[in-house]
Amino acid sequence: MIYGMKIYVQTDIEGVAGLTFFENMADQSFENAQHRQRMRRLLTREVNAAVTAAFESGAAEVVVNDSHGSGYNILFEELDPRCEIIHGRNCSGPHWLPEFDKTYDALVLVGMHAMAGTANAIVSHSLWEVNDGAIYLSEASMAAALAGVRGVPTVFASGDDKICAELRDKIPSIHSVAVKKGLGAYQARSLMPARACELIAQGVREAIKGRARIAPYRIPGPLRLNLLDSPTHVPPFKRVMEQSVVADDMETAFTRAVRQFPWNKFDTSLPDGFKYP
Numbered sequence: 001m002i003y004g005m006k007i008y009v010q011t012d013i014e015g016v017a018g019l020t021f022f023e024n025m026a027d028q029s030f031e032n033a034q035h036r037q038r039m040r041r042l043l044t045r046e047v048n049a050a051v052t053a054a055f056e057s058g059a060a061e062v063v064v065n066d067s068h069g070s071g072y073n074i075l076f077e078e079l080d081p082r083c084e085i086i087h088g089r090n091c092s093g094p095h096w097l098p099e100f101d102k103t104y105d106a107l108v109l110v111g112m113h114a115m116a117g118t119a120n121a122i123v124s125h126s127l128w129e130v131n132d133g134a135i136y137l138s139e140a141s142m143a144a145a146l147a148g149v150r151g152v153p154t155v156f157a158s159g160d161d162k163i164c165a166e167l168r169d170k171i172p173s174i175h176s177v178a179v180k181k182g183l184g185a186y187q188a189r190s191l192m193p194a195r196a197c198e199l200i201a202q203g204v205r206e207a208i209k210g211r212a213r214i215a216p217y218r219i220p221g222p223l224r225l226n227l228l229d230s231p232t233h234v235p236p237f238k239r240v241m242e243q244s245v246v247a248d249d250m251e252t253a254f255t256r257a258v259r260q261f262p263w264n265k266f267d268t269s270l271p272d273g274f275k276y277p
């Protein structure tokens, strides 16, 4: 075992076993509140399976980023007490992969969903367009590309079968676990949560053990970047920015892009105005 390893676990909720619908934040019904809490529990267990496996594989430090929506989804009191979690939202600056840097040994992705427009993928949304369509990235592969800028390999991913296929295509030696098979946008054939957690733990252990064989995912610059999406996340998609941003590397391009998105208001005076959820 290698000691002193640092593992970063990036999470989203749409890719966990059992989830088939977009989170509905407007529905105040008891049924919906219960449903959302249930999905959070499923996410929590999958994240915990990855965290525990990372520690079993010799990690000294495991940091979880609660990245979906409000950034306040994981029932962190149920996580392995050895890990630490980043949660909440900071509107004073871009907040993807906070604190992630080149000192991490590997990036692990849990609960990932496919890019917008993927057929038979569960609640697919957001589509990064690189070099006018030469490459398309999901949120998951964008995270991998940002880790790649810092020379850190993305060694593991879980989610539906479509996001796993995309990541295997881009990072051939990545370890992936498809916890559900998308039969349509909102219908899946899913593993039972306990089995999903078992496979995630096994996958993370193997991925960390073999991480030296997994190259960081790098997209060489200079590059042009834009984001495609639509309010309902179904085609036709439109470019979010009139003009694609141009930069020497993905990190710079990404930061410039998110600063331009109309839904992001950064650098405002305190308090920053974020409302939960």
Ligand SMILES: [Zn+2]
Pocket: 012, 013, 014, 067, 068, 069
């Ligand atoms: Zn999400």
